[in-house]
Amino acid sequence: MQTIDPGWDVGLSDDKPEVNALRGQQIRAVAPHPGWRGRYARRLVLLDWVVGLVAAASALFLRFGSSDIPLFPQEYLLLTLLFPLAWTGTLAINRAYEQRHLFVGTDEYARVFRSGLGLTATLAIFSFAFDLRLARGYVIIAIPLATVVDVTARYLFRRMLHRSWARGDRLHRVILVGHARAVADTTRQLRHESHHGLGIVGACLPSATTDGLSAALPPIYGTFDGVAAAVSRSGADTVVVLSCPEIDGAALRRLAWQLERDDIDLIVASTLVDVAGDRTTIRPVEGLPMLHVEHPRLKGSSRLVKAAFDRVGALLLLTLAAPVLAAVALAVMFGPGGRGPSVFRQERVGKDGRLFVLYKFRTMVVNAEARLQELRNLNDTDGELFKMRKDPRVTPVGRWLRRFSLDELPQLVNVLKGDMSLVGPRPPLAKEVAGYPADMRRRLVVKPGLTGLWQVSGRSDLSWEESIRLDLTYVENWTLSMDIAILARTASAVVRSSGAY
Template identity: 80%
Template structure:
């Protein structure tokens, strides 16, 4: 195999100074930790065994009581020992250990839930087929408990992995293949989204392409013919092929043949922007694999379930938080920073462009709107929405409310009225909507939400473009599982109070 110097490869020749010019100084060092994915899967297996045993033991104790002087039934003690193995088997059958379902997204958790349902059905069939008098109370306790605890345990285990990724550890070492501009764009995007676990260590560009005028590029290891050698030289474990006309079907097939010898992952980036995998399927048409894109779930029974969940959830949360709401209202009305009404009302744009009145606890002085024109030049965001880290109009109580997002609690009334959902895009101002390009109007086809992807992904620290992209991602890929995952992540985001001002 040809040895490649990343400063002079294929048809790309440049001096040392020129090579350094195309390196992005913000690129993090990506440490090489081979075999970490196998160790991660083994760790999951150990967690699943412990969860299965604890769930089975809890079911044994709760169903038959404390052993005391009378021991537990022998057959149920044996079942308790076998249950963890059955639980791991159900997870394996549902492919809950495959790398493509781990690390990011909600697919892993959905497979854990399906494993619980499948194990329940299997126990019922076996019990009926062999006329086993299996105590229903034991199964009703063991399987749901194992499912719920395992989802939580896997979530915690994943967060530990994400923290490692944020430190530049255990990342997939990626070589990008594509044109300079798309490589630079993808590099910047993945650098800002470390939760994907993709660390860019280099790139291969088309033969003869000039890169000196393209900022943000990683080290260049050669052209499209040098990908396999670049992988060997850099120690990469993943190749991501971006959309480019030079790499057609036969070229991609030959590249896959070269990479399979060393079991290097090959990823082909789709030109579909922010469309989740469950909306895309590959189906053969006259012997050719065609990528079919399903329409997003904007209507139907799942949306009715979401609407019911929103109303019931808002009613329950309002009932439980009523004493807290009363105390917060008193602090806003009579706390330091000026007396005034507890609730701030503002017109926002909802589903299909319909305006509605949004409720929030007042966090600013009463004449905040009149003072806004003096602060326009100090906007900390790059969009229509005004945000300022140290806004002098915010009261001391308001600053504390914003830090923990407690000022948003009155929006539960909006959810109960049907103006908003618990999860959805951020409710925009009419001024923002007036400045939307055509694509951004897509976010108005669903109800705005009390929380959403942008809130759990950085909140006000995100750029205007990034927050809009996350809202569109939610609209295009909505599911009930996504809503539940966002609600679970909201508590963590609020506790960290990152990006809140």
């Protein structure tokens, strides 16, 4: 097996066949940034301290800042100065600064919310125990404000990190260890999505055989016996071991010992797909680390909370959007290119396969369904879903509505009726469901959503396979904090108008 020289760039020459197979493939340099994770966490502490101070000062001014009281009470001035320390301390207790909870996922935001609840409970118990008369208005303003502002600030801070990842900066330099097929599949998946922070710089295979996948593989640094040397030569800071029989428990333990000397992260990739970390726990049994997988939250009190959140949210949004709904309805009815009814009704498949009528603002000409067959061969997507980037049936008003997803607003009525949720899988047509393989029917165990992971991850630009995978990921890992995060990201996706046609 030929190996390659370490460095950011891959040199191509005629005496390196594995490397020559990469000719024409875009290799993005992954520059090392040692220590950036520690700096990120320290900046979060500073950010949280500033948020705590701003929230406490705002509560002080709003509660005691009237013109009738020229000076603030001294005890509340002291409390305002101490509040940022209490806030950051509560976040630390809830492990909101641990790196495994940062960078990706919604666990970080959930811990901020729990910190707000915990600090509220602590102040209540403390004031009761010591008979302190805290102004309830001050507490009611300070803690919720700190919680909401901190979640927003952390989200924006993370977006900055994700943008740097998209540029190839601050990425973990990763060596993949596994068989050629698994390495190729993992490389393709990680390069498709940039919001994980993993930059593939090389791989170690069990032998020189690449199973005809050389073009899909990253640079090869050697075999399983030379993983530690490959890390040193490539400047990697992370090793990801894929599932393979050659690396058993004893071999994995020896590899961990080798990597420990240079503080190299070791990740063992499970074959369990689309299951988030909060559903898995390691339970040692007689020295064997057993991976215990919790069932997804499909029933129980958490789902009742989601139902209440959906109904209240839909009612509030319908009330606020009433003027917009009226204006759009008039534009659809009397706009150029397609006069007719403003609302389009279509039968869709909901939870457990039940049919319901979905409402949307009409974006096409009245006889759009009749013209569908003549356009079938022009489908711009794979799978069962029909989409065209320049569909001639779409009216000028409809094209504008689709760009900003305003045609979806009537589905708030579906949410209010209980047919849909604010967040969930895309509501499919019955003929789409008829073509589903068995695994894909899993997405029908929850209500479809007005928005979802598919909406904030590319909309119509996604492949059929990718959109289904995102729906299944949502079903398997749903939490209320995930819903809130998706709703926040939806606004950004709509403004960008990416994948909308």
